[in-house]
Structure formats: C-alpha cells, structure tokens
Amino acid sequence: MPAIGLGVFQVPPGERTQATVESALRRGYRLIDTAAYYSNEADVAIGLERSEVPRSEVFLTSKVWLDDQGYDSTLRAFDRTVKLLKVDVIDLYLIHWPVDELHLESWRALVQLQQEGRCRAIGVSNYTEQHLDKLARTSSVIPAVNQVEFHPFVYRPTLVERCREANIQMQAYSPLVRGKRFNHPKILALAEKYQRTSAQILLRWNLEHRIPVIPKTTNRERMTENLDIFGFRLAPEEVASLDALSCGFHVCWNPYED
Ligand code: NDP
DSSP states (O other): OOSBOEEOTTOOTTHHHHHHHHHHHHTTOOEEEOOGGGTOHHHHHHHHHHHTOOGGGOEEEEEEOGGGOSHHHHHHHHHHHHHHHTOSOEEEEEESSOOTTHHHHHHHHHHHHHHTTSEEEEEEESOOHHHHHHHHHHOSOOOSEEEEEOSGGGOOHHHHHHHHHTTOEEEEESTTGGGTTTTOHHHHHHHHHHTOOHHHHHHHHHHHTTOOBOOOOOOHHHHHHHHOOSSOOOOHHHHHHHHTTOSOOOSSOOGGGO
C-alpha cells in the first residue's frame, strides 16, 4: 500500500471527481480512497481511464457503508462497487464503520470475497481497540488495515500499539485536520524551521509514526505539495511535541463515543 494516496470524500461526483482523479494519477498518486457513501466510484473509474495510468499500478480502496452491513447485503454492495469502479478486483475493501453486531456478519462476507480473490486485502475503518477485540473473538482472519482519523489532535498511542501488535496497518484519514489547525503555533514553528507548509508538517508527522496518509484535495498545486513530504524528517522530540497536542479534537466521527 502506498504511503500516500488521494482521498475523494466530498469531491462532487461527475467531472469534478473525474478530473481530480485524472490529475492526481498524472501527478504521481498511486492510491485512490473512495467509498460507496461518496457516490463517486463510477467517476473514479473514468478518472483512472482518462489518466492512462495502467490499472495494475493503482491501489483502489472502497468501503461498505452502514446501511449495507450484514452478510448478504455486504456481498451485494461489493458487487455494485466493482461494477461502478469497472474492476474485477479491489485492492482494499473496508467496513466503513462498525455497526452493532452486523459488522461481524459483514466481516464474514469480506473474508469470503478475499478467499474468492475479489479483494486483495480486506480491512476495517473507525475500529477502536474494543471493536478489534470483538472481531478477533469471532474470526481468525485479521484485518489488514484499520483506517481511522489520525493527526496530532487525536493521537491514540494505545490504538497504534494494539494494531502494531496484531500486525494491522493503520491508515490516517483527515490527516490535515481538514485545514482547521494549520495556524497552530507549534505547527507554524516547524513549518518555518523546515521551510515547509503546515499541511506538509502534518503529513510528515503521520509518516514519522509509520502511518500512511490519504489527504483529500481537488487543487492541483496542493496535490503536488502534499506528495512532497519525503525530502525532510521531523526530529523525535518534534514528533513528541506534536503528539502532546492530542485533545480528542475529531473533525469526523468519534468511534469512542458511539
Ligand atoms: P483532510 O484532512 O484530508 O483535509 C481535506 C481539506 O484540506 C480539504 O478542505 C482540502 O481543500 C484541504 N487541503 C488539502 N490539502 C491542502 C493543502 N496542502 N493546503 C491547504 N489545504 C489543503 O480531510 P478529509 O476528511 O477529506 O480526509 C481525507 C480522506 O480520508 C477523505 O477524502 C476520505 O477518502 C478519507 N476519509 C475516510 C473516513 C472514514 O470514515 N473511513 C472519514 C473521513 C475521511 P481543497 O480540496 O480545496 O484543497
């Protein structure tokens, strides 16, 4: 799985998604993160086609939405997704959110889809340590990925540790805090020190924790800016100073409150 991909949540369906995906792939992105809920899977497929980047070089992620959880409905949702994405195989298919007991049934469906070779990897999203424990009690198949909101303002070392122990790769969504903390003095100071932008500091913080990122942007310059995070490193004490900003500030769902 690439260390950085493009998220397309809230990118409007139609030309906007098509052009965004095409531009991102032409600029070097090799992972696109979509979901049934985003209503733009068909446009991701068109963007991929327009980019002329071979399908085999692109890592496609999609997710089964809350309303489709359960064994049969997950299988049906997957069929719709592959049809819209115009692919036979999805690289990573995730349970978007753990719905009561139903997510355990969805997981059974994902395991089957993987055994049939229709997903290269299967995983979960928004799972807390408790959700992971529950899953582990009912299935011997471990999720390859847990995609969660992850940035300095929701740093969760216990979840990082839990995933690492179980060999589950965490992946950070909303890694830019949706732009809501670009002006934090600690982030601005590091941006000044390294002559980088606040966005690059936030993305680099994730990479220092060995957590891949999927920032969203429809802006071409920002696509390039967000990719340019491999030419510098944060010192361990700088990473720790950003870790200390954690305060439970979620820009998306808080699965610990569900
Ligand atoms: P992000 O933290 O990626 O922030 C996106 C916002 O930041 C947009 O408003 C974008 O605006 C702006 N932005 C992006 N790059 C820059 C930059 N370099 N400088 C200034 N502003 C910038 O938030 P998201 O919530 O969108 O998360 C990213 C992806 O994660 C989603 O698209 C989705 O794929 C996934 N996700 C998954 C969830 C899940 O439950 N599994 C939940 C939420 C997100 P602009 O487009 O104008 O550049």
